[in-house]
Amino acid sequence: MAINNPSVFLLMINGQIEGANFPEYDDLYCKYCFVYGHDWAPTSGLEEGISQITSKGRDSPQRMIWNFPLEITFKSTNPLGWPQIVVSVYGPDTFGNDVVRGYGATHIPFTPGQHTRTIPMFVPESTSRLQKFTSWLLGRRPEFTDPKVVAQGEGREVTRVRSQGFVSLSFHIVTKDMKRLGYDTTPSETSHTLSHTAAAGIGPGDQPYST
Secondary structure: OOOOOOOOEEEEEEEEEEEOOOOOOEEEEEEEEEEOOOOOEEEEEEEEEEEOEOOOOOOOOOEEEEEEEEEEEEEEOOOOOOEEEEEEEEEEEOOHHHHHHHHEEEEEOOOOOEEEEEEEOOOOOOOEHHHHHHHEEEOOOOOOOHHHHHHHHHHHHHOOOOEEEEEEEEEEEEEOOOOOOOOOOOHHHHHHHHHHHHHHHOOOOOOOOOO
């Protein structure tokens, strides 16, 4: 029988941008995009999207809910440049202009299964009080021309920013053929559980149970 040796592995991502916590702002929407290395390529799904506008509810006056779906599959030959998701949040200012309320990024989880992430958000700041007043008056506060720079390190040390809000996400991760290519993403807890069950005298064919 011929053995099928894969040349790439797959990373399948399902999830959602659940919501955000911005105590000072309301009526916000978000945009997302993925940033990944040269050896990675999307095979299906959407690389970017924009959510609906959401407002704070009576039951949770500090939190806004989007439940905006994420679904994409990547293929790659090595983990270098593992995908990141960049989230940008926008909303109206005092004069009704859409301005950025936060940028943030996080790596897609490495291990298969269910995961949640909370991203601390930040906004660029003007370098002087005059620029800050001018941007407020004109409704053009500082923002990045390309949000993908949030996932990169170049030039970040000279950018003045201010922390502002949080965004929560949930992921369901599935990988395929990573072990065949020599990459093991098994959580360390699994290895610990296997060694513990072996020490307890449970054989490979037995199933531990609880009452």
